[in-house]
Amino acid sequence: MKLTLKIWRQKGADKKGQLESYNVEASEHMSFLEMMDVLNEELISKKEEPVAFEHDCREGICGTCNLVIDGRPHGPQQGTTTCQLHMRHFKDGDTITVEPWRAKAFPVIKDLVVDRSSFDRIIQAGGYVSVNTGQAPDGNAIPIEKDEALSAFDAAACIGCGACVAACPNGSAMLFTSAKVAHLGKLPQGQVEHAARSKSMVDQMDAEGFGNCSNTGACEVECPKEISINNIAMLNRSYLSSIFGSNK
Amino acid sequence: MAGIELKSNVPAGELKQKWSDFKGTMNLVAPNNKRRIEVIVVGTGLAGASAAATLGELGYQVKAFTFHDSPRRAHSIAAQGGINAAKNYQNDGDSIYRLFYDTIKGGDYRSREANVYRLAEVSADIIDQCVAQGVPFAREYGGLLANRSFGGVQVSRTFYARGQTGQQLLIGAYQALSRQISTGQVSMYNRHEMLDLVKIDGKARGIITRNLLTGKLEKHAAHCVVLATGGYGNVFYLSTNAMGSNVSAAWRGVRRGALMANPCFTQIHPTCIPVSGEYQSKLTLMSESLRNDGRVWVPKSKEDAIAIREGRKKGNDIAEEDRDYYLERRYPAFGNLVPRDVASRAAKVACDAGNGVAPTGLAVFLDFASAIERYGKAAAHSKNINNPSKAEITKLGKAVVEGKYGNLFEMYEKITGENPYENPMKIYPAVHYTMGGLWVDYNLQTNVPGLFALGEANFSDHGANRLGASALMQGLADGYFVIPYTIGQFLSKEIRTPKISADAPEFAAAEKDVQDRLNQLMSIKGNQSVESFHRRLGKIMWEYCGMSRNAEGLKKGRQMIRELREEFYKDVFIPGDANEFNPELEKATKVADFLELGEVMMCDALDRNESCGGHFREEYKSEEGEAQRNDKDFTYVSAWEWNETQPVLHKEELAFKNVELKTRSYK
Numbered sequence A: 001m002k003l004t005l006k007i008w009r010q011k012g013a014d015k016k017g018q019l020e021s022y023n024v025e026a027s028e029h030m031s032f033l034e035m036m037d038v039l040n041e042e043l044i045s046k047k048e049e050p051v052a053f054e055h056d057c058r059e060g061i062c063g064t065c066n067l068v069i070d071g072r073p074h075g076p077q078q079g080t081t082t083c084q085l086h087m088r089h090f091k092d093g094d095t096i097t098v099e100p101w102r103a104k105a106f107p108v109i110k111d112l113v114v115d116r117s118s119f120d121r122i123i124q125a126g127g128y129v130s131v132n133t134g135q136a137p138d139g140n141a142i143p144i145e146k147d148e149a150l151s152a153f154d155a156a157a158c159i160g161c162g163a164c165v166a167a168c169p170n171g172s173a174m175l176f177t178s179a180k181v182a183h184l185g186k187l188p189q190g191q192v193e194h195a196a197r198s199k200s201m202v203d204q205m206d207a208e209g210f211g212n213c214s215n216t217g218a219c220e221v222e223c224p225k226e227i228s229i230n231n232i233a234m235l236n237r238s239y240l241s242s243i244f245g246s247n248k
Numbered sequence B: 001m002a003g004i005e006l007k008s009n010v011p012a013g014e015l016k017q018k019w020s021d022f023k024g025t026m027n028l029v030a031p032n033n034k035r036r037i038e039v040i041v042v043g044t045g046l047a048g049a050s051a052a053a054t055l056g057e058l059g060y061q062v063k064a065f066t067f068h069d070s071p072r073r074a075h076s077i078a079a080q081g082g083i084n085a086a087k088n089y090q091n092d093g094d095s096i097y098r099l100f101y102d103t104i105k106g107g108d109y110r111s112r113e114a115n116v117y118r119l120a121e122v123s124a125d126i127i128d129q130c131v132a133q134g135v136p137f138a139r140e141y142g143g144l145l146a147n148r149s150f151g152g153v154q155v156s157r158t159f160y161a162r163g164q165t166g167q168q169l170l171i172g173a174y175q176a177l178s179r180q181i182s183t184g185q186v187s188m189y190n191r192h193e194m195l196d197l198v199k200i201d202g203k204a205r206g207i208i209t210r211n212l213l214t215g216k217l218e219k220h221a222a223h224c225v226v227l228a229t230g231g232y233g234n235v236f237y238l239s240t241n242a243m244g245s246n247v248s249a250a251w252r253g254v255r256r257g258a259l260m261a262n263p264c265f266t267q268i269h270p271t272c273i274p275v276s277g278e279y280q281s282k283l284t285l286m287s288e289s290l291r292n293d294g295r296v297w298v299p300k301s302k303e304d305a306i307a308i309r310e311g312r313k314k315g316n317d318i319a320e321e322d323r324d325y326y327l328e329r330r331y332p333a334f335g336n337l338v339p340r341d342v343a344s345r346a347a348k349v350a351c352d353a354g355n356g357v358a359p360t361g362l363a364v365f366l367d368f369a370s371a372i373e374r375y376g377k378a379a380a381h382s383k384n385i386n387n388p389s390k391a392e393i394t395k396l397g398k399a400v401v402e403g404k405y406g407n408l409f410e411m412y413e414k415i416t417g418e419n420p421y422e423n424p425m426k427i428y429p430a431v432h433y434t435m436g437g438l439w440v441d442y443n444l445q446t447n448v449p450g451l452f453a454l455g456e457a458n459f460s461d462h463g464a465n466r467l468g469a470s471a472l473m474q475g476l477a478d479g480y481f482v483i484p485y486t487i488g489q490f491l492s493k494e495i496r497t498p499k500i501s502a503d504a505p506e507f508a509a510a511e512k513d514v515q516d517r518l519n520q521l522m523s524i525k526g527n528q529s530v531e532s533f534h535r536r537l538g539k540i541m542w543e544y545c546g547m548s549r550n551a552e553g554l555k556k557g558r559q560m561i562r563e564l565r566e567e568f569y570k571d572v573f574i575p576g577d578a579n580e581f582n583p584e585l586e587k588a589t590k591v592a593d594f595l596e597l598g599e600v601m602m603c604d605a606l607d608r609n610e611s612c613g614g615h616f617r618e619e620y621k622s623e624e625g626e627a628q629r630n631d632k633d634f635t636y637v638s639a640w641e642w643n644e645t646q647p648v649l650h651k652e653e654l655a656f657k658n659v660e661l662k663t664r665s666y667k
């Protein structure tokens, strides 16, 4: 299949960027990133600078890949990361626009690569259980209801990709933050610090320059792990209780 | 370095007592001294993150490095199936000894008894620790932890979190690390790649890194250096490893005098999605847990196989009696759950005989139809549905299978465009894990004092073949429960050593070496991309040092690698320049190191005139085609010293006092 790609090229953080056009010949069995590899190999063979984009596991779990494809973070397929998207979802002759995540808290580094270290700092602000190695009781000491464990897992499935932020008109990181708060808060081990954690993580999120949540729901639609927006409601409750002093 | 003596430093005493005696008598570092001691940890996957977090908790000043943009991205995140622990929660006869024995036997008697026993001993603590961190392991209806079984064992001791166990464990370790970062106990350097090791007076005292955003070289000093930089399966280009996995940190250690142990021991995983074309950048694993319920088969007749390859028939068109469930046939005791090396070779045998099923001829079926039916009937029974129809059974059965493997099936469908609930999956073996790695003693210290190696980066506890769900266990054992103690053996002698200064001349010299190396690569300005060299190297490795090997091929392969290396240094093209964010340059330094490692792997495979575990030499097999070990001559760990003309072999003899060396049989 013959494709036209319009790709965001930007030399560096402080440089201006623009869309540039490329033609590429791909096969429908390729993944989207393999198609990008083909383009880059071609650019290199012409001694031109390849397009910088990030990826690692290429199987939808590390959260590194992050392309806005035709205006949608991770492209058109529901519940799919960029690296899992295959060319069979496109047609011969298509023009595809490829851009980086765009958000104040995710500055562009080069081309399609952005800096998402703000997410790490949100986790550092309390996204953990304070337990030192060696202090743990037996794993079966506290039974956890199967459904509770599953619902904690659903929240824990977040891969930290940032598509929720890229999708949000306000550039809010509420879905990401709430997923962590819900993951830990739904488990007895994480309950103790639940309210305090909610507050410190939200405060850090604000400090990083992420926007406010206005319940547009765009994050949930684009999240490749289908993290539920209900987590945001849970976070709002625990955040408020942390401010007004009740414990749970 | 002729005549390096490889001292395992295994403590004396009974196997069962060694570790507790060691902990009771080892040298300690007092808290006030820990505060002054700096430790560098390179790599923040399961092994590195758990080590950095725990060392931080203990009070050491830790500096942690990763080339990733965040510790949470490490390759460990991709582990699917689970993590072993000798908890015996299922009351099915598991014990520390049994896990120890299974691991030794599974590794074909090529690992160190004392290390493996310790691993089995601490395995239970890992689960407790992870639960306390909030790792959402799968649970039973009663709220207790669930288990599944994995290849090569007859008990159920694998803990899992859907098909995302590695992700959940890594996030647990990442959170523990984040907590230490927030207290300032650990300084985290993301997007920093280690490009050299710095030694002062023979001891590892620091590293040279490149800031990947700016290209700037930096000098980092500490009292000791811990490498937890993962495995080198990507020397084969196509593997299940993440794209960025590489050998460079370990290899730079080797270039500074550390030894590479058992480098040819590579694990080829039997259940991966087959290669579909030249453009392919990586291979995707379908978790081994699928073999709990999937049955592996190929058509008995070549005609049927050809019809399937040409698209004239589908797997479901082949009648039951025309299928060869070759694992069940050849290995009735373990059936589809034979260890990985055995399952992989059996798939190769079936395909080499012409019975493979993908267009390339390189694939076998993994079929869930029986499991769907079995689970469907059970579900109907428990729902009190009398005389359920076939459609009802299938529907119920599919739901059960979806509950167990839903995300894997989804992944398969995304990649292949085929629905595995309706048609059997197609799978083929792929490079997955490297048992080889830096040689370490009982303390996980390499032969370079002050240089430690953890996780997949060391040659570890898996001998010639790793059992499923044991890498996560080993990585976390090393990081949470072993290194925090054993590092004290070295550091307790360093409490009077003042802060190491990065201004020492050794740092400047190492930095210059790195700068020269980068300049050299940038100045070649040839015509071929880094990727193209990597791909060619991978083909040589797979052809001559892959699932089966022979002396002639290994010699040829070695020569081809040497030629490829020469060509690389004449004709590689790297765009951009060294003082900026430059992913192509990053790839180039990695491929340059792979081009040396690959040669050593060939040498190692050639030296080992026996078949054991993942190392299958065609010259050494039984009449039935099974691997034939040679315990008399090869019960040793090979440890290689790099030398451009001829790598030098050193040996650590292995002594087995607690298990009897037997022919590994899964029949």
Ligand SMILES: Cc1cc2nc3c(=O)[nH]c(=O)nc-3n(C[C@H](O)[C@H](O)[C@H](O)COP(=O)(O)OP(=O)(O)OC[C@H]3O[C@@H](n4cnc5c(N)ncnc54)[C@H](O)[C@@H]3O)c2cc1C
Binding pocket: B042, B043, B044, B045, B046, B047, B048, B065, B066, B067, B068, B071, B074, B075, B076, B077, B078, B079, B080, B081, B082, B083, B084, B165, B166, B192, B193, B194, B195, B228, B229, B230, B231, B240, B241, B242, B245, B246, B248, B249, B285, B432, B433, B454, B455, B456, B457, B468, B469, B470, B471, B472, B473, B475
């Ligand atoms: C698809 C897949 C599924 C698997 N499933 C299972 C399973 O179910 N059960 C199981 O037990 N095992 C499994 N394994 C194996 C297991 O995941 C790995 O062996 C294990 O996670 C390795 O952990 P690690 O901490 O040693 O290394 P990694 O997780 O690879 O981490 C390496 C770290 O080192 C850093 N690094 C590397 N080089 C440098 C450098 N030069 N400078 C700075 N940083 C560097 C990286 O950034 C990273 O942080 C699986 C493997 C694969 C490929």
Ligand code: SF4
Binding pocket: A157, A158, A159, A160, A161, A162, A163, A164, A165, A175, A176, A179, A222, A223, A224, A225, A226, A227
């Ligand atoms: S919530 Fe979803 S979109 Fe946001 S970071 Fe997590 S996985 Fe990505």
Ligand code: FES
Binding pocket: A054, A055, A056, A057, A058, A059, A060, A061, A062, A063, A064, A065, A081, A082, A083, A084
């Ligand atoms: S590359 Fe890992 S999620 Fe896409």
